[in-house]
Structures are given as structure tokens and as C-alpha cells.
Amino acid sequence: MPVYVVKALSDLETQAPQDLHVISIPLLNENSTDKTGIRGTVISKGCLICRGENPNGMLKTVIQDHDPQQSSASEKTSINAILFGELAKDFSHSVNQGDVVLMAGFTVKSTTEKKDRLHPCILHLDGQDACVYVCPSTPPSRQTSEPKYDYVPLNELQPGTVVNVYAVVTFFKQPFPTKGTDYCSTLKLTDQSGVKVGCTIFSSKLEDHPKIFMVGDIIRLHRMKTQMFSGSMSLLTSWRWSAVTFDGTVDSAIVPRTSSKTFHFGEEDRRMVATLRQWAAEHSLLPSEPTIPLSAVQPKTFFNLTCQVLAKACIDSSCILLKVWDGSKCTHPLVNVAVEPGTLEGASTLAKDRQNLTANILVFDNHVEFAQAVKPDMFLRIYNLHAVSQPQSVQLGGQQERLSFHLHGGNSFGRGLCVLPSDSPDLQQLKGVLESYVDIDNDNDDDLMNDDLYDMTWYTPPESLCMNRVEFSTVRTCEHSLLEVTLAQVKDSRPPAAFHVRAQVKSYQPRRLYQSLKLFCPQCKTIQEVPDEETLRRLFQEALSNSSSKPEDLTVTLVTNSKDLVYIQGGTFEEVCCLAPLYKKMIALTLTGGKRTLMDFTVPFLFCGKRRHYGCKRCSQPTLLGTFEGIDVWNKRNISEALGVQLMQYRLLMKLELEDGTASLEALVWEDAESFFHVSAADAADDQESQDQIQQITNMLLPPDSSMDERPWLDLCLSTYSVEDHGRSQVCCQILKTETRGALMGARSTRQ
DNA sequence: GTTTAGGTTTAG
Numbered sequence: 001m002p003v004y005v006v007k008a009l010s011d012l013e014t015q016a017p018q019d020l021h022v023i024s025i026p027l028l029n030e031n032s033t034d035k036t037g038i039r040g041t042v043i044s045k046g047c048l049i050c051r052g053e054n055p056n057g058m059l060k061t062v063i064q065d066h067d068p069q070q071s072s073a074s075e076k077t078s079i080n081a082i083l084f085g086e087l088a089k090d091f092s093h094s095v096n097q098g099d100v101v102l103m104a105g106f107t108v109k110s111t112t113e114k115k116d117r118l119h120p121c122i123l124h125l126d127g128q129d130a131c132v133y134v135c136p137s138t139p140p141s142r143q144t145s146e147p148k149y150d151y152v153p154l155n156e157l158q159p160g161t162v163v164n165v166y167a168v169v170t171f172f173k174q175p176f177p178t179k180g181t182d183y184c185s186t187l188k189l190t191d192q193s194g195v196k197v198g199c200t201i202f203s204s205k206l207e208d209h210p211k212i213f214m215v216g217d218i219i220r221l222h223r224m225k226t227q228m229f230s231g232s233m234s235l236l237t238s239w240r241w242s243a244v245t246f247d248g249t250v251d252s253a254i255v256p257r258t259s260s261k262t263f264h265f266g267e268e269d270r271r272m273v274a275t276l277r278q279w280a281a282e283h284s285l286l287p288s289e290p291t292i293p294l295s296a297v298q299p300k301t302f303f304n305l306t307c308q309v310l311a312k313a314c315i316d317s318s319c320i321l322l323k324v325w326d327g328s329k330c331t332h333p334l335v336n337v338a339v340e341p342g343t344l345e346g347a348s349t350l351a352k353d354r355q356n357l358t359a360n361i362l363v364f365d366n367h368v369e370f371a372q373a374v375k376p377d378m379f380l381r382i383y384n385l386h387a388v389s390q391p392q393s394v395q396l397g398g399q400q401e402r403l404s405f406h407l408h409g410g411n412s413f414g415r416g417l418c419v420l421p422s423d424s425p426d427l428q429q430l431k432g433v434l435e436s437y438v439d440i441d442n443d444n445d446d447d448l449m450n451d452d453l454y455d456m457t458w459y460t461p462p463e464s465l466c467m468n469r470v471e472f473s474t475v476r477t478c479e480h481s482l483l484e485v486t487l488a489q490v491k492d493s494r495p496p497a498a499f500h501v502r503a504q505v506k507s508y509q510p511r512r513l514y515q516s517l518k519l520f521c522p523q524c525k526t527i528q529e530v531p532d533e534e535t536l537r538r539l540f541q542e543a544l545s546n547s548s549s550k551p552e553d554l555t556v557t558l559v560t561n562s563k564d565l566v567y568i569q570g571g572t573f574e575e576v577c578c579l580a581p582l583y584k585k586m587i588a589l590t591l592t593g594g595k596r597t598l599m600d601f602t603v604p605f606l607f608c609g610k611r612r613h614y615g616c617k618r619c620s621q622p623t624l625l626g627t628f629e630g631i632d633v634w635n636k637r638n639i640s641e642a643l644g645v646q647l648m649q650y651r652l653l654m655k656l657e658l659e660d661g662t663a664s665l666e667a668l669v670w671e672d673a674e675s676f677f678h679v680s681a682a683d684a685a686d687d688q689e690s691q692d693q694i695q696q697i698t699n700m701l702l703p704p705d706s707s708m709d710e711r712p713w714l715d716l717c718l719s720t721y722s723v724e725d726h727g728r729s730q731v732c733c734q735i736l737k738t739e740t741r742g743a744l745m746g747a748r749s750t751r752q
Numbered sequence: 753g754t755t756t757a758g759g760t761t762t763a764g
Contacts, residue, residue, distance in 0.1 A: 171759060180756030188759070200757055229758055239753055302761070319764070364764065386762070408762040415761075 105129030311346030365409025
């Protein structure tokens, strides 16, 4: 039954039973007798598997006819063989790729698998008679310069030996100081054998500890001592031990992580890592949620967080505050921890705080020492972080829960934190998201309509960056703690009041997207339509025929020395649109009574590339031209101010008819329309991607041709108020502080 | 070529 090792090829047949009839592999078929043997080279050797249906062991190998050159090309010279039980274990130990073997006592099974170069049959070596004679291809040698490491499967560890192992990490603690002289890392490992072993690493040097970032990472350990502890096998560092770790994701680059400057790493290592990764993935060993974004954190849970440090402050000797972010917006309001001015290390997080992007993490006790070494901009992974729900009093009665995060003292459940190297594969997506917020804090321009600032404040939910279609919903971002009411109750109430409701959309208006785009004057609160292209063409034409200039008198005058700002005069609408991209900013003029003046405010007075800006007819008081002195920044706010123009804002307005079974109610999406749709209205004026996004969201709110059951239920925050209309008081209702989630949204629209 | 720890929640 076992594997017999012989010294020379000629010994293979002499050692085998006399009545064995050795035939060449292509000649094998299902009718071969139990006295048939084959002889060939091991061209592939699988790992020993001891689990599932084969707890006693199973191993796959491929044998190639010893002299394939003598076979014709069409012949199937290689064959799969599967070994079971003790024979599989023996084979795993004693046979290597390249060895020549003689197999006997097998049964021949046919397969339907069509593998080009392989024999259509499979050999099973299972019974009492099955045996293998092996002649090693090279004697156990020291011929090669590279040392040859044997890796022992975890189910074959014998106590009191020194071994090398390859394994998947199923649990780990960051190194912590012992009562002795070293730091200790506690690990739990497993491999294809399914056996789990504990592993303890002692080293006084932190950098020598295995760099494990995640459950599922692969570890290679050399020269570890085996030891029984409380009935189980365990591994312990011994003299000249070493560790190398790898990311555990299937198909990610195989990059060894080690502090060692000289370590052996070859083709066999790549194969071991790839095989273990595959096995771990197939057996669901990788955590389903290794770390979760802030946007998915639930109160009173423990989780792992991957984030970037924004700022740090010492609270007291046993507590450090870390302000971090991961570019996702928590759905629960976050605690802001105030610290003494001057004690904060790092840039102000104010802009991010306002957007609920900053997580305040209190790091306690034994973790303080590590946190002290943390610097702003570093990337961290924090393990077993506790999302603590803290009641906070709000002005109008009631309590508002806010989330803070505690990294408690102690090491249980792997609690701790580590710095992730900036090139870590896990960070690349995160870094992309963070970069999309570039300059969020650097805006010193108080122009709230400044395009740049405007664009940067658009929150894009992380799921949209992954382009995953997820269930559509809305979330309330308000700080009310209100009980949900019915629409009937809202209708019965007296304005002004705020409500939380859950409702479906019955209809919406306007049905055409361009009709929901409006121009709004922040001064007189006028809302007006954006003129369509045809109207603009006509108005420019009228201006031309009214003025004393002719179409050929089109002139462009530089206002500044550069092309930053120019006047354009006497052009058709098409000409103006063609010229606009050539200059940063262009002011449209006409000749009236021999004088150059701004055009009627029905048309845009300022062109910034393809973006058009309108002035308010009622609130603008145009000044004489040519008074741009003292302006050093040519933004639209400064230009319109100098021209005496009240700039109009782009806004979105949509009316939703809501229904919840008790009543139906019309509610406007107006003041918070941009956060509701995750687009800027100005972008929606000229950017296809933003327009598509609004369309997509409305299609989710009210899927075309859907029945009521198919429409999503929305969590909404409503606000009712009275408006005077021709002396009559009317109740209005707006959807405020509510954001849509989960539509298939594109990446953020790009700026002009 | 010693010892340390030997997973299993803080309670701020």
C-alpha cells in the first residue's frame, strides 16, 4: 500500500511485483486489469487535502509517459491520478515534481472531461493493492544555491520539531508588549488540511513581526517550533525564525511583505500563495466585510476601519483623539470632539466636519503609545473599533444620538491599529475617493457660487463610485428626532412644522428635465425659466438689428492683458458660443445709442466656457463699463459686482406627489434639491452626465410603467410653511435634508 | 538559544 522509494530507475521494475504488466500510458483503457502498471514522470503534484468527503486525505497528480518522444503526437501521454488515504499522505511527503514513478493496483475510471493533452481516463489509487514506487529525480541535494524549504501541512505537525509552514491567517492581534522583553503577536492559522493552529511570535523588534493587515492574508513561516498547548498543536518562534506575508486576495499581485533584507522567494512561493488564496476564497475564509466605510457603520457595533488621519490631539495621558476620514459620509450624525486651541496637530477639519465626513476616534490606554507615533496624512487600519452612540441634547427638546468611535484598551478581538503602507492595494480605491475632495479646505473665496467650491461639495456615495446597482432608497440627514407620521397627519397640521414620513411617489413634475432647471435671484427671490437655445438665438439677432452694428462688425476686446476676460460685441448667438471656449470669461455687449452696454438680461451677460450666467432684471443696476480697477481675481462674483449685475443662481425645482395610503400630498424638492440628486444645478445646465444622473434618480423614484407595489418607499423629512399668494395664504411643503441613495450613478461630473 | 502568551470585547 505505501510509497516505496528506490535509488535508481532500473530498480523501479525490479522492486515491483513480478506479475505486474507495465504498459505505456496511451495504451491504458477501462479494461486494463488489476495487474496493469504504468510508469512516468510526475509533471504536477497537488496539495494533500484532508477535508469534506476525504477526511483521510486525497491528492491529485499528473503522470506523463516516461518517454513521450516515442509516442505519436495524437496520443494522450499524460494521465490524472488521484490517491487516497495513507497513500496520498505518503506520496505528499516522498514524491516531488520531476520524480519518476511506477503505479500499480489502481482502478481506471473514464471521464467525460476533454482536456487536450490528457488521457481520457483517471487512475484511482485507493485500495489495499494500490502502491507507488518512486525514483527521486535528484537525490535530496544541496546542489542548488537556493535552499529548498519543505512546508509541512498543519495536520502533519509533530510536537517538538522545527518546521516551515505556509498558511492563511484566520485571526491576528497586532504586536503587544509582553511582561518579558519582547512584543508578542498572537495568530491563528489554517491551510488546505482544514486544521487550525495557534501561533505565537515573540520578537523585541516590532518591524520583525509579521505584517498582517487582514484576516485572509497568507503567511510563510520558517523555523518555527511545534508545541502542544492545552491539547492542540501550536507554533512558536524559534532560533532564526522568519516570517513573510502576502495579501490574500485572489489574483492580486504577489508581493512579499517582510522586514528581512535577504529572504528566499521563488516560483514555488508564488505557487503556494496562489494555491492558498484560491483555497481560502473557495472555502469562504476571507471576511465578508473586512473593513466597512463610515457610511455603513451602525451604532453599537464593532468594526474595522480603513482611513486617513486628518488631525490628532492629546486628551490626557490615557487618551488620544484621532480625527480621520474615508471619504464616505456617515448616515448617522457624528460627534465633534472639541479640543483646546493649539493642541490639534494637523490641518483644520472644519469643512469636512460640516459635511459629516470627519470621524472622531478616541484611542485609549495601551493604544495611546502607538497613536502618538501617528501623523496626519497617514493611512490607518483600526481593528475592533467601537461605534458608540452618544446622546446629545438639542435645542428644541428631545435627544439626538451622535456617533463617536472608541478604540478601547486591551487587545482582545484583535483590537488595535496599524499604519498601512501608502502603496497597499487596499488603499488605492480609497485614495481615489479622497482625491476627489481635493482642495475642500483650501477655498478662501467666500463666493458661494464659485464653481470650484460648488463642485467640491457634492457628495458622491461610495457605492456609486463602484458603479454597483444597489437598492434605491432615501436617507434623512437632518438632526431631528421625530417619530414618523402619516401624510394625513401632515395635512392636518398647522404650518410651520417639520415631519418624518415614509411615502411613495405617485407622480412628479415637470416631466421634462430641462423644465426643472430654474434661475433664482437670491436677492428678490424671483424664480424664472432658463431660456432655450432658440430664444437666445432670436434675442441675439434682435439685438443685432436694433444696434447700429452689422454682423460683420463682430469685435472682441481684451479687458485684461491676458485672455482671462474679454468683451464680445456684434456677434450672433452661434458666434458667441463658438468664441466662448477660447476665453476664460466673456462679457456680451451691444451698441445702443452709440454706446456699448450690457445686453438685455434675458440673455446671458457672462460666458465662462460653455457655462452661461444670467443677471437679475429687477435687482441689477448696470454701471458704466471699464471700471474693473482693483480687481485681481476674475471670478464671476467680482465681475458681476463690478458691472452692477445681480447674479442669478441655477436651481433645480421638482414637485413630487407623495402617497402613503392615508393621503396624498404635493412636496417640493427645492432648497435641498442638489443634495437630493447629488448634482449641482449649474452642472445640470450644461453637463450631460449630471442630467443623466437626475434622470436616473427620477426613474428610480418612479420607475416608468410601475405599479404602486413596485415603487420604493422613501424616508423623507418634510417641512411645511405658509406663503402669501395674492393676499391668500397657502400651505407649501418641501422635502428637506433628504438624500437619495443607491441609484446607478456615474462618477462625479467634471468641472469645466 | 531563557521569558513572554496561550484570541474571545470597553464600560472612557
